[in-house]
Amino acid sequence: MAVATETPAAPPVAPEEAGEPARALPGWTRTLAVTTLRSLVPVVLALLAGAVLLLILGRSPVRFYSDVFRYGIQMNNWQNSAVLMAPLLLMAAALVVVFRANIWNLGYDAQYLLGAVFVVGYGPWMFAHWPTPVADVVLFLIAGTAGAIWTIVPALLRAYFGTNEIITTLMMSFIGIDVANILVKGPFQDPTVTIPQTKTIPYADMLPNIPGTRIHVGFLVAIGVVLVLHYLLTRTSFGLRLKVFGENPKAARHVGIDVRRLIVTSFLWSGFLIGLSAAVDILGLWSYVRANWNPSYGNTVIPFVFLARLNLLAVIPFVAFYAVLSTGGDLATQAVSLPTDFLLVIVALILLFMAVIEFLGRRRALGQSYLTKGLKDALRQPLFRRRKST
C-alpha cells in the first residue's frame, strides 16, 4: 500500500547462487558466519529445552546427553552413526530436490517402504541367480522406480489440476504403507517363519564394508549422489529452472519453463532418491523387512533440510548430527526408560526454534529465509483448482 514498503533492506546474496559471476562480496564471510550461527542456535536451544523436559520428567539430562555421546560417537559407535547417515542423506537429497521446486513431497514413508519391500522381495532370488553387482544395480533401480511410481498420482494431479500435493502425498503415504504391509504378509512373506516378515538377504550378498571399517559402501554412494546433485542444482540450467519455479512459479510460466514437466520430473526424482535410500538401507543394514516396520526417516530429516537452507553441502553436517543423536538416542532413551519418541520431541523443538529464530532474524534483516517464498506459497494451492492452460 505504501510506496516505500517495496524497498526492504537488502539481505546479502547467497554466494552459492547458480551461475553468479564470481565476485568477492564484501563481508560475505560475516554473512556465512551469521547464517551458520542462525542454523546452529535452534539446535542448541532444542537440546536445552529437551534437557529441561528431562528434568521435569525426573530424568538426568547430563546422563542422557552423555549417553547420546557415548552410544553415538565413542568407541567406534560413530561408525553406526555413519551407517545411518547413508539413507538419511539420500532422503534429504530427495527432499531438497522437491523443496527447491516449491513442492511438498510428504509421502516419503510409503515411497521408502515400497522401495524397501521390493528389494527384499526380489533380492534373495536375484542374488541366488545373478552375479552380486548386477543384482545390486538392478535392485537399486527397482527400489528407485518403486519410490518414483508412488509419486506419479500426486505429481500428475498437481501438474494438471493444481491439486494440493501436501494432502495427496500424505494420502498416498497412508495407502502405500498399507500396500507395503500387504506385500510383506502376502507374496514376500518368508514361509519358514510364522511372524509376518520377508525373506532375508544372505549376509554374503549385502553391500561390502569400506575396508577397515564397519561402514558399508552405501555411505559412499549416498555422499556421491549428494555431491553430484549439488552440482546439478547449483550449476546447471535444470537447477536454475527448478530455482526459478521454486521462487516464483508465475515467473516460471512467464519465461516459458515447462512447469508441468518440471513438477513431474522433480517428483519422480524425489521418489527415485527415496527408493534408493531404502535400497541402500536394506542392502547395507537391515537385510529384511518386518510388517508394520517404519523408520520414518523423512519426518526427522525435514528440519535439517530447512536448517541447511536447501543447500546439499550444508545438509551433510546436519544429517551427521542427527545420525549421532538418533543412534545414541536410541539407547540413551532406553537407559532413562523413555520411549525413543522422545527424539521426535527434540526434532519438533528444533523446528519450532528454527521458526522463532527465523522470525527474530527477519526482524533484524540478518539474512535469508530458511524457506523459499515459493515453498511458502505452496500452501495457497487450493486442494483442487480449475484446470488452467499453461
Place this chain on the structure above:
Amino acid sequence: MTVTESDAPAVELVGISKSFPGVLANDDVHFSVRRGEVHCLLGENGAGKSTLISILSGMQRPDSGSILVDGAPVRIRSPRDALSIGIGTVYQHSTLIPALTVLENLMLGESRRLLLDKGRARRRMGEIASMLGVEVDPDSRTGDLALGRQQQVEIASALWKGSRVLVLDEPTSMLTPQGVEELEKVLVHLKEQGTAIIFITHKLHEALAVSDRITVLRRGRTVGTISEEEIRSSDDSQIRARIVTLMFGDEAADLSDAAELQTSIEEVEALGARHVPPAAADDAEPVLELRSVTAPGDGLEPGVVDVSLTVRAGQVLGVAGIDGNGQRALAEVIAGQRRARSGTIELFGASVNRLGVSARQKLGLRYVTDDRLGEGIVRNLSVSLNLLLKRIGEPPFWRGGRIDGRRVGSTATALVGEYDIRTPTIATRAGTLSGGNIQKLLLARELSLDPKLVVFNKPTYGLDLRTTENVREIVRRLASAGAGAVLISTDLDELLELAGEIAVLSMGRIVGTVENGPDAAERIGALMIGDTGAPGAVA
C-alpha cells in the same frame, strides 16, 4: 449533523514524517481539509501520497507529527481508530470482498454485537444511498457489480459510521469517462452535506476538474497549495504551469527535465492535438494476426471472446479498456502463456497455436508483462540472471547445460548500461530495485536480441513521469524501427499518444476499433460502456 461554528479544519495534518528503510516517504507534511470542500492532493507516483493516506487511515503510524480533528489532537493507531473518529477511506485497491453480498460487505465494520442486524443495516444503507444519490441492490454479490457500482459501495462503506472526512485514493483509475462523471456528481452531493473530501490523484486535469483547493506533494514534502481564489481567478494555463513547476521542481539541475516534462504534460493534456501517431500502412506486412480467438480467464476476470485483430510491421496497435476486461488474457494468449480454446494466432503468416512461450519468443515475439513483481522477475535472483531468465539453457549463455558465468555477466553489464538500469552491481538481487528500474530491466530483457512483435501490458502503470517518458520513447523507437507492437493500456492518454489505431476491449471482446484523431477519446469512451450496440452479455 450540522456544520459547526468552529473554523477549525475538519482534519489537519501537522508536520507528518514517515520513513521506511532507505526512503523518507513523508517529510514534514502539512495538509488540511475543511467541511464541504474537496481538497486535492496532487503528486506523481512515488511522491508519498499513499503513505500519507495510510497514516490518515490508521494503516501506518507516523514517525512524528500530529493529526488534529476539529482542532483537537487525535491519535490514530489503527483503522478502527480512524473510522471511529469519522475518517473513511476509499483505497485505490478495492477493499470489498467479491464473494460476499453488498450488505455483508457494509456490515463488516459493524459495532460489537453478537448477531448481525440485517434490518438495521438495510435502513442505514438506504440513508447513505440517498445521500449519495445512487441505488444499489443490497443482496447482490459484490463481485458481480460493475466497477463503478463497486466504488459507490466503497464510498458507502467509508461513510457507514457517519464519516465527516472522506478520503479517495486515485478513485478514477478504474472508471470509464462516464463513471468519472458519475463520481463527480456524487462528490457534489456530499459536499452539499458538509462532508470534507480529500481527493488524491496524479493527474493534473482531474485535480482541476473536481477540487476547490490543490496541494502538491513532491518527494514526500508538501511544496505548495493553490487556494480556491487562485483557482477561480487565474486562467487555466497559468495554473497548469504553476502546478507543473511545483510537481517537478525548478532547481537548476532539473530545469531542462522540467521543461521537457512540461511539454509532455501539455502534449498529453492536449490529447494529441499536435501529433497523431500514424495508422499502419495497409500494405505493410502483417506481423501478428488473431482470428476469432477465445481463451478462458482466471476466476472472476473474463478471458477473451472471439477476438480478431491484425498488427502490421511498424504499427502500434492500442488496446483500450477498463482494467479487468480481459487485458491479461489477451496479452497471455498472444505470448503463449495461455492456450486459445478456439481460433488461430498467426505470426508472420504461420499459425503458432501449438507453440509455447519459448518457441514464440524464438520467432521474435516478446511480452512486457504488467505483473512486474509477480511474474516479471524473481526477486531473490540477481539482476544478471533476471536479464537472461528467458534464455535459460540456451547457447551461448549455457553450454551443455552448464552456465557460462562470464558470458552472462558481460551481456548483463551491457544491458544494464544500455537501458540505464540503476543497480549497485549486476549481482544485486532484482527484488531490491525500485519499480522504475524493474520495468527497465524487463524492457531490457524483452527488447534485446531482435524483437519483431512486442506486447506491452500497461507499460507505464505506476511509474514516475520521467521513466514513463523513457518507456514511451522506447515504444516509439521500436515501431519506427519496423517492429510491430500491441500496446495494452488503461491510460487513454497514453494510447492516444502512441497508437495509430485503438481497439476497445470490453468483457473480453473487441467491441470496436477507433482510428486515432481529434474525437478518438469520446468514441473510445462510448465503446467502453457499450454505446454502439456491442454484442450482449458475455458469460
Place this chain on the structure above:
Amino acid sequence: MTGVLAAASGLFTQSFVTALIAGGVLASVPLMFTALGEAISERSGVLNIGLEGMMLVGAYTGFLGAYEAHSMWVGFLTGAVGGVAAAVLMVVLSVRMGLDQIVIGIAITLAGEGITSVLQQAQFGGAYPRLPAYPQVAIPGLESIPVLGKSLFDQPLVVYFGVVLVGAVAFMFGRTRFGLELRAAGEKPEALDAAGVSVLNTRSYATLATGALAGLGGAYLSVIATGTFTPFMTQGQGYMAIVIAMLARGRPAWVAVASFVFGISLSISTALQLTGINISTDVINMLPFAAIMLALVVFARSAYLPPALAVPYVRGAR
C-alpha cells in the same frame, strides 16, 4: 434404500447394516469434531497441518482427565483444553508472528506425537489402563425404528452434542458478526483490516476454536471409542479431517455428511467381521485414504478455498 441393498445381496443382512451405520456414526464423530474445527480456521485463512498433533494431545489430556476424575465429561473438558494448548503454539507462532504455517504445523504434529508418547510412558510405565464403558443414550420412540433406530438413535450422549454443534457452527458462519469477520479474514484480510477489525485477533480465535474441537475429537477417541490412550492412536485422522473440511468447502452440513461417509469406511471392517468375512486389516485401513484419493481424482475440478488461506497477514504488505 437400505431395503434395496439388503435385497441385492445376502451379505447385507439387517445386523450388518445396523452395525455398519452405528459403527459409522461412532467413527465419524471424532472426524466431525476435528473437521468442523478445521473448517473454522480454514475459512479464516489458517491451514492447520498440525491438526493431527492437536488431536493426539487432546486424546492424551482427555484420557488423563477422565481417568483421574472418573468422569467422561471432565475428560472432554481436559481434552479440549489440551487441544487449545497445542493451538496456542499455532496462534503465537503462525498467526501472530506470521511464521510458516506448514513448518509450524509439522512441528506441532511431531511434538504432539512425541510428547504424548513420552508422557504416557513416563506416567504409566508401559501399562495401558482402561476406562469403563460409558452408557449410551437412546432416544425414546425413534430408537425403535427398524434398522436405523438401533444404529442412529442409541448412541453416547456426546454424539448428539456433535449434531447440535454442526448447526451451531453453521449459525455462527451465517448469522453472527464473528462469522462474517471470519469469512472476511479468509477471503480478503486487508478488507477486514480496513473495516477496523483486527485480522490477527479474528484468526487467533478461530485457531483456538479449532484446537478445542480437535482436542474434543481426540478425547472422544481415547475416552469413548477405545477407552484407553495409546501413542499415535489417531492414525492419520487429523489429516483426514483436513481433507474433509476442504472437500466440504468449509460448510458444516457437508462436513457432517463427509465425516459420516469416512466414518463408514473406517468402521466397515468391524461390520464385515460380524458377517464372518475376514479381510486383511491393511486393506481395510487403506479404504478411507483410497476413497479420498479417488474423490480428489474425480472431483479435481471444482472446489473453493479462501483466497487468503495460509497467507500470513502483514499490514501493508502485498
